[in-house]
Amino acid sequence: GENVEQHPSTLSVQEGDSAVIKCTYSDSASNYFPWYKQELGKRPQLIIDIRSNVGEKKDQRIAVTLNKTAKHFSLHITETQPEDSAVYFCAAREGAWPMEYGNKLVFGAGTILRVKS
Amino acid sequence: EPEVTQTPSHQVTQMGQEVILRCVPISNHLYFYWYRQILGQKVEFLVSFYNNEISEKSEIFDDQFSVERPDGSNFTLKIRSTKLEDSAMYFCASRLAGLLYQETQYFGPGTRLLVL
Numbered sequence: 001g002e003n004v005e006q007h008p009s010t011l012s013v014q015e016g017d018s019a020v021i022k023c024t025y026s027d028s029a030s031n032y033f034p035w036y037k038q039e040l041g042k043r044p045q046l047i048i049d050i051r052s053n054v055g056e057k058k059d060q061r062i063a064v065t066l067n068k069t070a071k072h073f074s075l076h077i078t079e080t081q082p083e084d085s086a087v088y089f090c091a092a093r094e095g096a097w098p099m100e101y102g103n104k105l106v107f108g109a110g111t112i113l114r115v116k117s
Numbered sequence: 118e119p120e121v122t123q124t125p126s127h128q129v130t131q132m133g134q135e136v137i138l139r140c141v142p143i144s145n146h147l148y149f150y151w152y153r154q155i156l157g158q159k160v161e162f163l164v165s166f167y168n169n170e171i172s173e174k175s176e177i178f179d180d181q182f183s184v185e186r187p188d189g190s191n192f193t194l195k196i197r198s199t200k201l202e203d204s205a206m207y208f209c210a211s212r213l214a215g216l217l218y219q220e221t222q223y224f225g226p227g228t229r230l231l232v233l
Contacts, residue, residue: 032220043121043226044160044208089160093220104150104162104173105222 006108023090032093121225140209
């Protein structure tokens with residue numbers, strides 16, 4: 001089955017700097033890769049996702065890149081702000097499209113991002 | 118904006134007792150999931166549910182676990198005889214449908230289960 005590795009486990013950056021979190025996956029059939037942000041005591045919230053038919057996606061200060069050949073994808077946050085401090089999880093949806101079944105998400109271990117002001 | 122809700126937020130139970138964790142998925146969603154996160158570890162998939170039956174389950178989801186959608190709104194996870202190692206945060210999630218661009222899974226706030 002799918003296995004997702006995530007690095008680093010913790011990341012401290014100065015406010016205004018960029019942050020990059022990297023994930024690798026093992027199953028070449030996986031084709032959907034969401035990123036979730038989890039603030040302390042709150043639910044995981046989807047912040048961006050990417051499908052395997054594109055290499056990059058941006059949403060304001062957040063971008064995700066995908067390298068299918070190398071089987072890795074990365075989250076890029078530019079101009080970090082204190083409110084970006086949270087735990088970030090990458091995930092891969094196991095199984096190929098079409099989605100006839102549950103298509104579970106396999107998560108990385110999470111990255112604690114601290115933005116210092 | 119509609120959200121997945123879960124009750125209770127915290128549950129403390131004695132080893133061997135039965136617990137039922139409740140979830141109300143987003144109303145027009147068709148796929149439902151349970152995940153768990155042991156403190157300091159990854160979020161792990163337990164089970165997915167579609168069309169009133171389990172579509173996939175993990176090796177964690179043994180005979181002590183069951184899921185049910187008793188009515189049109191609730192989705193429950195039952196642990197028949199809890200063990201110490203069942204202590205974790207349990208997340209419910211739901212997804213709209215099985216079509217492209219409808220893959221987003223929306224998570225509930227979680228139930229923190231502590232087994233003593």
